[in-house]
Amino acid sequence: MKALLAALALGLCGSAFAAQTLTVGSKRFTESYILGEIVTLTAKGAGEAAATHRPGLGNTGIVYSALKNGEIDVYPEYTGTIEREILKSNQPLDLEGLNRALLPLGLAAGVPLGFNNTYALAMGEERAQALGIRAVSDLVKHPDLVFGLSQEFIGRADGWPGLKKAYALPHATPHGLDHGLAYEAIAASQVDVIDAYTTDAKIGRYKLRVLTDDRKFFPVYDAVLLFRADLPQRLPRTWSALSSLHGALDERRMIALNAEAELNGKSFSEVANGFLGARQTNARGDGFLARLFAPDFGRLLFEHVMLVAVSLFVAIAIGIPLGILAYRVPAARQGILAVVGVIQTVPSLALFAFLIPLFGKIGTIPALTALFLYALLPIVRNTYSGLTDIAPGLRESAIALGLPAGYRLRVIELPLASRAILAGVKTSAVINVGTATIAAFIGAGGFGERIAQGLALNDNAALLAGAVPAAALALLVHGGFELLDRWLLPAGLRTPD
Amino acid sequence: MIRLENVSKTLNPRFTLAPLSLDFENATTTVLIGPSGCGKSTVLRLLAGLVAPDSGSVKFGEEVLQPRNAHELRLRMGYVIQEGGLFPHLSVEANVALAARYLDRSEDEIRKRLDQLCDLVDLPYSLLARYPRELSGGQRQRVALMRALMLDPWLLLLDEPLGALDPVTRRGLQKDLKEIFARLGKTVIMVTHDMGEAAHFAGELVLMRDGKVVQRGTLDDLLKRPEHPYVTEFISAQRAPLDCPGSVA
Known part of the structure; x- marks a missing residue:
């Protein structure tokens, strides 16, 4: 028996060694997706570790905390972002300086890929020409221009706030606009000035003029790999393969790769494969139906359903007792209803982002927690009101029969409130199917992955290939609960057909 | 013997049951009657322990109704409401x-x-x-x-048990109920606002108004020896020809 256990333990250890893994992250925009894919394929090529890509993990904050917590091992980042956003440094740092500051964090930066993707402001060529605007400082004379800037650009120190100060721009801080939509907005003349990256594929397509940064405000954003400091020792062969990416891409090349994905409709892995000289075909570029039922359909469906089902189950297990508590204990009522109500008002992406540092993890756990929290309100609220709305005559009849409180709750009150409680559960389930699409932004998978990619690429077919099955799932869940109603509701409460 | 001793209850700023004392003999039928909001249902709810008195006590024999024994006492009483x-x-x-x-x-x-x-x-x-x-x-x-x-x-509390029925059904059930009560020999306390129904069932009537007892007695007492002008007023207001007790049988 002991020998058997020992053999088993050895076997487990052995397989643990064999299953060396490398997890690559990326942010939620085309270039980051492509670079993440290139890094993943390169690491796979080394044959040392099973490399997986967790694409589109949201903004710097999310992907950086994933790296710090060891959820991912490496991701493509830009030196300017490391300097200002991650290290919050006031002075420019070269790669050596960055690494000195990163060392205490257990992180390192290296392998400059060869291009500088800095921020820039861009305007429609015709409009810029008409107004005689060539450089950022020319904007001062046109305070009536409408800016359409991305949320991240507005928020970060090296973005709008610093730029406004450096150039004394008179324009008010605009509302945020998804970067993927900004080009459409400028093409439709809804905005005049947008933020762009210098390697942005769409600059040419939308006939934009990149304004000269005449006061050298924007720092250098050299693309590098940001990784956990132990990576080169842990996976030496993989590391040497990754090092071969040093200087492999210049701006022109990067713009071309971005354009292949965004303008020619190729998948990220196709673009990466094309760059690495490999041959692999993919469903991207096919019709909508082929994209809808692409090979990842089953996995996304499973992830999506799992997220909804598990969070809903826990919300039922906790929400119904909370609703009962609010009904039975007047002192707890306002507190319970207020807290679940307030949770509902927290924007989902903010809640997801908030939960990541709390759990020290990205992906499924924070996503399930957020979905659970969102599912609480309808269930607690409906349980409470279902119980409160029982006709006083029925409540008193039960008391007058001499039944004690616990028995009344179980045999009389909960069954009488069951229609309301089931309606609450149904609402939560349908809401969760929708909210779960946002879980993809923190790497929890589901149909939101396609929506995130579609948004990043401004690719409506990809967006629909995620949104349509999510909507169908919501309808299916709704219909399923209608059937469940018939089965679960006490016969005397069903509406006669 | 069931006894309310100096029971008072304020349900809302507009309604207070004045300190009230009432006895109910075993195996009799008593009807509490009066206009809406006179407190007759409140008396029944006090007896069933559904509301607790602000002062005074409700006694079943020697046993005082309290939250502690309410659940057990309720198993020995039956309670029927209008619907x-x-x-x-x-x-x-x-x-x-x-x-x-x-x-x-x-x-x-x-x-x-x-x-x-x-x-x-x-x-x-x-x-x-x-x-x-x-x-x-x-x-x-x-x-x-x-x-x-x-x-x-041993005790039946009936709060307008026939109030929601159409007149024909109501007449039939009145007759049946009276027979049942007679056969069972239980203590029955019934609330109604209908004089004809009260006369049909009761040995004794308790006429209430504004949380107070106006008069207690048989139908004959109330008709012939009213102790307050309101007694006659209430009775005559209700005596439509078809609703007379005589037309029931």
Whole structure:
């Protein structure tokens, strides 16, 4: 028996060694997706570790905390972002300086890929020409221009706030606009000035003029790999393969790769494969139906359903007792209803982002927690009101029969409130199917992955290939609960057909 | 003997039950009557322990009704409200047997008692499997009475038990109920606002107004020896020709 256990333990250890893994992250925009894919394929090529890509993990904050917590091992980042956003440094740092500051964090930066993707402001060529605007400082004379800037650009120190100060721009801080939509907005003349990256594929397509940064405000954003400091020792062969990416891409090349994905409709892995000289075909570029039922359909469906089902189950297990508590204990009522109500008002992406540092993890756990929290309100609220709305005559009849409180709750009150409680559960389930699409932004998978990619690429077919099955799932869940109603509701409460 | 001793209860700023003392002899039928909001239902709810008195006490024999013993005392009384108070999610059979099942009575015993009660209130056995919404109003009140009688209580509290029925059904049920009460010999306290119904059932009437007892006595006492002008006013306001007690039989 002991020998058997020992053999088993050895076997487990052995397989643990064999299953060396490398997890690559990326942010939620085309270039980051492509670079993440290139890094993943390169690491796979080394044959040392099973490399997986967790694409589109949201903004710097999310992907950086994933790296710090060891959820991912490496991701493509830009030196300017490391300097200002991650290290919050006031002075420019070269790669050596960055690494000195990163060392205490257990992180390192290296392998400059060869291009500088800095921020820039861009305007429609015709409009810029008409107004005689060539450089950022020319904007001062046109305070009536409408800016359409991305949320991240507005928020970060090296973005709008610093730029406004450096150039004394008179324009008010605009509302945020998804970067993927900004080009459409400028093409439709809804905005005049947008933020762009210098390697942005769409600059040419939308006939934009990149304004000269005449006061050298924007720092250098050299693309590098940001990784956990132990990576080169842990996976030496993989590391040497990754090092071969040093200087492999210049701006022109990067713009071309971005354009292949965004303008020619190729998948990220196709673009990466094309760059690495490999041959692999993919469903991207096919019709909508082929994209809808692409090979990842089953996995996304499973992830999506799992997220909804598990969070809903826990919300039922906790929400119904909370609703009962609010009904039975007047002192707890306002507190319970207020807290679940307030949770509902927290924007989902903010809640997801908030939960990541709390759990020290990205992906499924924070996503399930957020979905659970969102599912609480309808269930607690409906349980409470279902119980409160029982006709006083029925409540008193039960008391007058001499039944004690616990028995009344179980045999009389909960069954009488069951229609309301089931309606609450149904609402939560349908809401969760929708909210779960946002879980993809923190790497929890589901149909939101396609929506995130579609948004990043401004690719409506990809967006629909995620949104349509999510909507169908919501309808299916709704219909399923209608059937469940018939089965679960006490016969005397069903509406006669 | 059931006794309210100096019981007062303020339910809302507009209604206070004045300190009130009332006795109910065993095995008699007493009807509490009066206009809406006079406090007659509150007396019944005090007796059932559904509301607690602000002062004074409710006594069953020597036992004072308290939260501690309320649940046990309630098992020995039956309570019927205007709409019957039947639980819509339970079948007729389950409604009637609810308290017996809670007390873990044997299914055999329950079955026998159900048979007896169906006979007593004249309800077809076939209706036992139905749900309350599948019954007529009169049938529902018969079932509510069965439920109240299931554990063979010694006290029946009836709050406008026939108030929601149409006149024809109401007359029929009035007659049946009176026979049932006579046969069972239980203490019955009934609330109604209908003078004809009160006269039909009661040995004694208690006329109430604004949380106070105006007069207590037989119908004859109230008709011939009113102790307050309101007694005559209340009676004459209600004496439409067709509603006279004489037209019932």
